[in-house]
Amino acid sequence: xxxxxxxxARTLVRRAGLVAAVAAALTAxxxxxxxxAPNPDIKTPDANSSVDLLGQLTQLPIIRDLLxxxxxxxxxxxxxxxxxxxxxxxxxxxxxxxVPTPGDRLTAQYxxxxxxTVTLDALGGRSIVERVNGEPNAADAxxxxxAKGERGCWVIAMGVNDAANIAVGSRVNADQRIDRIMTQLxxxxxxxxxxxxxxxxxxxxxxxxxxxxxxxxLRRATSRYPNLAVYDWAAHANxxxxxxxxxxxxxxxxxxxxxxxxxxxxxxxxxxPTTPRMNWIA
Numbered sequence: 001x002x003x004x005x006x007x008x009a010r011t012l013v014r015r016a017g018l019v020a021a022v023a024a025a026l027t028a029x030x031x032x033x034x035x036x037a038p039n040p041d042i043k044t045p046d047a048n049s050s051v052d053l054l055g056q057l058t059q060l061p062i063i064r065d066l067l068x069x070x071x072x073x074x075x076x077x078x079x080x081x082x083x084x085x086x087x088x089x090x091x092x093x094x095x096x097x098x099v100p101t102p103g104d105r106l107t108a109q110y111x112x113x114x115x116x117t118v119t120l121d122a123l124g125g126r127s128i129v130e131r132v133n134g135e136p137n138a139a140d141a142x143x144x145x146x147a148k149g150e151r152g153c154w155v156i157a158m159g160v161n162d163a164a165n166i167a168v169g170s171r172v173n174a175d176q177r178i179d180r181i182m183t184q185l186x187x188x189x190x191x192x193x194x195x196x197x198x199x200x201x202x203x204x205x206x207x208x209x210x211x212x213x214x215x216x217x218l219r220r221a222t223s224r225y226p227n228l229a230v231y232d233w234a235a236h237a238n239x240x241x242x243x244x245x246x247x248x249x250x251x252x253x254x255x256x257x258x259x260x261x262x263x264x265x266x267x268x269x270x271x272x273p274t275t276p277r278m279n280w281i282a
Contacts, residue, residue: 075265078273079189081117081152082110082264083145085138085181089246090122090157093253104254109261114270117152121145127161128177129170139180146184153268154188155260156181159195160246163214164205174217182225189273190227191264192218196234201245222279229267229276233259 084090084106092098093106102108107118121141125132128139136144138158162177182190194215197206211234218230236259241252248256267276 075262076114076270077153077261077265077268078270079110079115079153079264079268080272081119081150082115082155083119083150083152084121084155084157084260085141085145086120086122086157087126087138087161088122088124089160089248089256090120091124093122093257094118094120099250099253099257101254104257106257106260109257110264113261113265115153115264119145119150122157125161126158127165128158128180129162129172130165139184142181142184151188153264153273154185154190155264156190156192157260158192159214159218160197160206160211163195163210164203166213167205167207167210174214175220178217178221179224182221182228186225186227188227189229189268189276190225191229191231191260191267191276192221193231193233193260193263194218194235196237198239198242198245200239200242203246206246219280226275226279229263229279229281231260231263231267231281233263235282 086093090106095105096102099105103112106120110118123132123135123141126135126138126141128137131137131140138156142154142156158181159174159177162174166172166174166177178192195211197208197211199208201207215232215234222228222230233256237252237256241248241255243249243252263281266281267273267278269277
């Protein structure tokens with residue numbers, strides 16, 4: 001008869017704590033839906049909606065505290081190639097003029113978590129629909145990369161200008177804008193960070209309500225696209241990271257680069273990614 005090595009007490013305690021936490025969260029989730037006043041952060045499913053239970057549970061603090069946190073730098077992604085499509089908030093994020101420390105730049109951060117090839121396609125003023133001075137919008141840029149046969153993990157750092165354009169009267173809503181990107185990327189891993197500004201933005205179309213509206217649409221999109229993970233960058237974008245309420249300081253850009261990379265590793269860890277490990281990353 002072989003002697004089985006006893007499992008370390010710390011492992012047993014950790015697992016027991018996790019099970020207890022999940023059980024408590026499930027109880028809280030069910031109780032809140034049945035008896036308590038609605039929590040605005042927890043959406044109760046109805047007969048006409050599709051809700052990812054895991055995604056909803058990750059909004060509960062008791063579960064969120066157990067999940068990997070972007071910014072820790074410990075994760076590794078299965079994404080060999082990363083293509084980031086962005087607007088002016090992504091312009092220069094790989095350049096010495098904007099990010100003085102080489103290790104803080106976008107390519108270095110994606111390589112830190114395991115990517116080998118990084119492509120950055122960013123233009124000032126870019127949105128998903130509108131074109132500025134005839135330059136390609138984000139939907140055009142995505143199509144162009146696909147036409148060249150490029151495949152990989154996509155980071156769609158878009159939405160700030162879209163939210164503002166919607167706020168001033170665009171007839172193309174946030175859901176339709178997101179669809180213009182995601183329908184092109186079916187079957188490929190996508191990470192889409194939420195968007196944020198501050199009251200310091202001189203153009204009041206870039207207001208908090210407009211950004212929340214776009215971020216709400218991103219949450220809805222996770223039920224339509226199983227290859228989509230949303231990282232809630234807006235939850236971490238403190239006012240002191242911004243230079244003008246819309247764009248970021250050098251320190252803010254460095255933090256954003258690092259958090260995007262860690263979110264990619266959290267959503268699409270080793271081995272090779274197919275669908276995200278979770279569709280909402282807090």
